[in-house]
Amino acid sequence: MKKTLRAKYISAGCLIIVGFLSFLLVTARILQNTFVERWNQKQMEVLAEEVIGEIESKDWNLANVDLDTMAFENNISVTVADDSFNILSSTRAHEVARGTLGNKSMKAIGENEKALDNTGKGFYSDFDDDNKASFIQINKIKGYGYLLIRKSVTGVNASMFVMEICFAIAAGVTLLGSILMLIWLTGKMVRPIREINRVTGQIAKLNFDEKAVVESEDELRELAQSVNVMSDRLKETMESLTQDVENRKALVRNMAHELKTPIAVIMGYAENMSYISKKQPEKLDKYCTVISNECERMDNLIRQMLEVSAYEAGGDALNRTEFFVKDLLEGVRRWYEDEFPERKGIYKEADETAKKIRGDSQVLQTGLYNLVKNAVRYGNPDGLIFIHVWEEAEQIYFSVFNEGKGIPVQEQEKIWDVFYKVDAARTRDEKSFGVGLSIVKQAAIAHGGGVFVKNLDNGVEVGFFIKN
Structure with a gap:
């Protein structure tokens, strides 16, 4: 018992x-x-x-x-x-x-x-x-x-003997009074412990809404407050883990969906290559090109997903150095000119930082690549692309503006999710998987920062910031 x-x-x-x-x-x-x-x-x-x-x-x-x-x-x-x-x-x-x-x-x-x-x-x-x-x-x-x-x-x-009897009576009265006092004191002492035990029992059942209320000004109140703080943090952690699990499930579903089409194309063309090589050899190069393109598409998808996973690992995966922002922007410009040589739109950049910043330059450059690529893809074909970098409140802000249609407010938080696409009618020719902006977000978080998006009068400004 x-x-x-x-x-x-x-x-x-x-x-x-x-x-x-x-x-x-x-x-x-x-x-x-x-x-x-x-x-x-x-x-x-x-x-x-x-x-x-x-x-x-x-x-x-x-x-x-x-x-x-x-x-x-x-x-x-x-x-x-x-x-x-x-x-x-x-x-x-x-x-x-x-x-x-x-x-x-x-x-x-x-x-x-x-x-x-x-x-x-x-x-x-x-x-x-x-x-x-x-x-x-x-x-x-x-x-x-x-x-x-x-x-x-x-x-x-x-x-x-009479004194001993009196003493025994006094002792009995003292004992009875002491027992009553003990019952009262122990009840007062045990009540907070029972309250804390009740709340911890609810926490064990994953019910984090119950709170321990202890009014005494002693260590038990501090213990109750610690239990309440632990409950709140466990609740936040559980919600985060639940959301992470749901995100992982969605990621698997979306990857399966994205990979299904190129795999089906590759299988279809591969099955017919034997026939084509014999009956229509002049189409063999086309078949090989299609298979190669679809393989490249899958490779790009897998690489981007690996990047997302690496950034989700946190700041420990970063190779932090000190560098000037102008060097970062020069690399982005060269990449832009090589990637989009036929584009007729205007490309501008503005660097308002005067000293070196600290971070992983390669990761930040990749983030800017993805923002510029996203701006080119969804902006007007001959519209302005403007990269702006500035320092504010001990944080470095990177933004990319493109002229074109704005992003609906209800969609602005979702564009950072993996595989999310605002325009559901996009064609596969764009080689877009909805992963680029997710990489930007993870890169910013790894640097102790975040992301933002704003609709302006004639376009959209999308960016991220890092802790300097």
Whole structure:
């Protein structure tokens, strides 16, 4: 059977309290006789000094009336005996009648003989079975004999028993009150733990909407806040992973769709090549060219997908160096002139950066290639292509403007997705897979930046920014 944390706390607290009270009770029982003896010894030593002082003040005129007064006032009996143990004076009538010290007095002197010789005083105690304690303080008076002060305490054991009963009752009341206090305290302590346990149980079920509410200003509240933060981050991570899984599924579907057509073309032409080579050999070159083009199309697709995967790996895959933007733009211009020699539109560029920037120049150049290629593909055939680079708030912005039709607002976020195409009616001759802008986005993210798109009056501005 599971034992709750609260029950453990209460059991442990009760055991500690019972153990402590039992220790006090046993200790009091063991030390009671010693305590009574020591307390009376101290009192009787003081009384002996007072009696001796009183006697000396009377020049040892041992009148019984004086001793009786002292004995009555202090609840004691006083006896003065000479060195032969004969009674000189006593408040005890039977001793005066007997004339000598009794057996108990002689026993007390005998047991304290060494102490009397060394210090001149001794103490004797006796606890009998009749619930009576007898104490004798003995002082040796040089030149006179002995001073014996007796004190009998009746009912010591009975009194101690009553005290023990009172102590036990007080201990029981203390234990009951302590248990009630423990129940209240443990309930207050365990409540936040139960709340945190409830929320973590929901997190284990992938329910991240529950939050731990702990009002106490202590470590448990900090733990609850940490659990809530962990829940929020797990929720974000799960949503991101779910979206990533969906993106991967869509990627596989789109790749299968994109690869299906060239593979079908290659298979169809390959199956007929044997017949064509025999019956129509003049068409063989055409068949080979078509197969080669379709293979190149698949190769381009696979290469672009590998680029996307590499950029998704993060900034660790980048080869960061410092370089001038003008060198980057020169490379883009040369590529543009080689790629589109027949294009009649205007090509411009503007670099507003004055110092070197840091990043992977090859990756950034590829991003600009894709933006320019996208601008040429969707812009007016004779329209303007304008590359603009500037620095703002410790970030470097790259944008490519093309004259032409704008991008619908509802489509602007989607153009960065892999295989997404705004114009669904595009022909296959354009060699476009909808991967280029996704590469741009991943390259920007790898550099700690992002992407943007804006429709202007006479065209579209698409770009990205990186952290400098």
